[in-house]
Amino acid sequence: xxxxxxxxxxxxxxxxxxxxxxxxxxxxxxxxxxxxxxxxxxxxxxxxxxxxxxxxxxxxxxxxxxxxxxxxxxxxxxxxxxxxxxxxxxxxxxxxxxxxxxxxxxxxxxxxxxxxxxxxxxxxxxxxxxxxxxxxxxxxxxxxxxxxxxxxxxxxxxxxxxxxxxxxxxxxxxxxxxxxxxxxxxxxxxxxxxxxxxxxxxxxxxxxxxxxxxxxxxxxxxxxxxxxxxxxxxxxxxxxxxxxxxxxxxxxxxxxxxxxxxxxxxxxxxxxxxxxxxxxxxxxxxxxx
Ligand code: ZN
Numbered sequence: 051x052x053x054x055x056x057x058x059x060x061x062x063x064x065x066x067x068x069x070x071x072x073x074x075x076x077x078x079x080x081x082x083x084x085x086x087x088x089x090x091x092x093x094x095x096x097x098x099x100x101x102x103x104x105x106x107x108x109x110x111x112x113x114x115x116x117x118x119x120x121x122x123x124x125x126x127x128x129x130x131x132x133x134x135x136x137x138x139x140x141x142x143x144x145x146x147x148x149x150x151x152x153x154x155x156x157x158x159x160x161x162x163x164x165x166x167x168x169x170x171x172x173x174x175x176x177x178x179x180x181x182x183x184x185x186x187x188x189x190x191x192x193x194x195x196x197x198x199x200x201x202x203x204x205x206x207x208x209x210x211x212x213x214x215x216x217x218x219x220x221x222x223x224x225x226x227x228x229x230x231x232x233x234x235x236x237x238x239x240x241x242x243x244x245x246x247x248x249x250x251x252x253x254x255x256x257x258x259x260x261x262x263x264x265x266x267x268x269x270x271x272x273x274x275x276x277x278x279x280x281x282x283x284x285x286x287x288x289x290x291x292x293x294x295x296x297x298x299x300x301x302x303x304x305x306x307x308x309x310x311x312x313x314x315x316x317x318x319x320x321x322x323x324x325x326x327x328x329x330x331x332x333x334x335x336x337x338x339x
Contacts, residue, residue, distance in 0.1 A: 061332055062324035063316050064285035066103040066264060067096035069305040071291025072116035072146035079294040079301050084109045086122075090129035093137055095306035096289070100313040102329035103138040103168065104130060105205075105287065107145060108160075116146025123160035136326045138335065140168035140205065143193060148181035154189040158196060167335050169197060170234070171204035173213035177241035190220050194227045201336045207234045207266075209242035214256045230334055231261045234287065237275060238268030245271035247278050254282055262333055268292050272308070277315050285324075288312050 069083055069092040076082050083089040093104040108122040109115065123141065130139060141164065143157045161169050171193050172185040197204045204227060206217050214233070221227045235253045238245030243253070245267045257263060264287050265279030272293035276286035288308040296302040296311065313323055324332060 062322045062328050063280055064103060064262075064264065064324045064329045064332060065101045065309060065312055065316075066105050066140065066285065066287040066289075067093065067101035067305050067309055068105040068107075068266075068287055068289035068291035069093060069096065070107045070109060071289075072107055072142075072144065072149060074290050074294055076114060079290060081301070081303050082290055082294070083305075084114050085111060086125040086129035089126050090133035092305045093130050094134040095304055096309045097134050097137045097326070099306040099309040100323045101137070101288075101309045102324050102326040103140050104134075105140040105142065105168075105170065105289075105291070106130065107142045107291065116150065118145035118147070118150070118152050118156050118160065120160045120163050123164060127160075127164050127166070138168055138326050138329060138333075139166045140170070141166045142170050144170060144172055144183070144207075148178045148183035154186075154192065158193060161196065161200065161202060165200045166202060167330075168203045168205060168232075168333075170207050171197065172207045172209075174209065174216045176209050179240050183241075187216070187220055190216065191226070194221050198225075198227055203232065203333060203335045205232050205234045207236055208253065209236045209239055211243065211253055211256050214253070214258075218258065228334075229260060231258065232333055233257060233261060233263040234266045235263055235279070235284070236266040236268070238271050245269075245275050247275065250275055250278055251282070254279075254284070266292060270295065270298065273311060273315070276312065277319075280316055280319065280321065286312055286316075 083092045110117040264285035265276045266287045267275035289305045
């Protein structure tokens with residue numbers, strides 16, 4: 051099978067920045083943005099460096115822990131929108147759910163409220179670190195239905211190859227989610243598929259025709275495996291959510307440094323970076339009315 055056919059013959063490469071996540075702490079990297087203003091500043095820097103999409107989590111200001119509080123998401127959303135009107139805002143519906151034990155309703159409330167252009171839709175249940183990350187078939191279908199109603203483009207977060215089949219089974223129903231589907235292939239999360247080149251090819255091979263996708267590789271695999279994904283025709287996600295180091299033992303001082311590194315490699319490969327406007331077109335993001 052020609053893997054590159056699935057991604058439209060290596061069109062421009064979409065870079066997503068994930069500047070916050072649920073896992074890293076300031077003890078791990080003091081440059082982790084927490085407040086809405088800090089997150090907005092990091093998104094702006096990353097967008098200027100080449101990121102078309104910003105995948106965002108919210109953090110409680112006092113505890114710095116992940117939160118699904120709509121008011122906090124609203125403050126982050128407004129700050130990012132004001133600082134960087136062009137970037138595609140992509141909100142999490144995980145929000146540290148495995149750690150916090152959130153209900154499906156708590157995890158999707160801010161999507162109802164804010165109607166971002168994109169949101170994550172986790173494609174199955176799994177052990178995650180020392181917790182269980184529950185995404186039941188009912189929740190996946192419910193989220194797909196809600197996102198379609200709200201004109202929010204879902205990114206199916208896939209942590210193992212069986213989850214691609216979950217999406218086929220649950221979402222490929224008339225009217226539920228329109229094609230082309232967009233996938234985030236997550237490799238290297240404890241409990242998910244390990245971050246190897248073989249596994250990335252296996253995941254890409256299992257994708258349906260005419261979809262778009264990106265590689266989300268964890269830790270030291272972020273840039274090397276992300277590069278392999280780019281060569282295979284996918285986009286790439288970088289940022290502190292998945293990796294806090296610029297080089298081995300050297301912390302990144304900004305998410306933008308990781309974006310710059312990805313941009314440099316992609317250009318060296320002879321490929322171009324998609325602007326936010328181009329990314330909207332490549333991802334078939336619905337036009338809001
Ligand atoms: Zn996330």
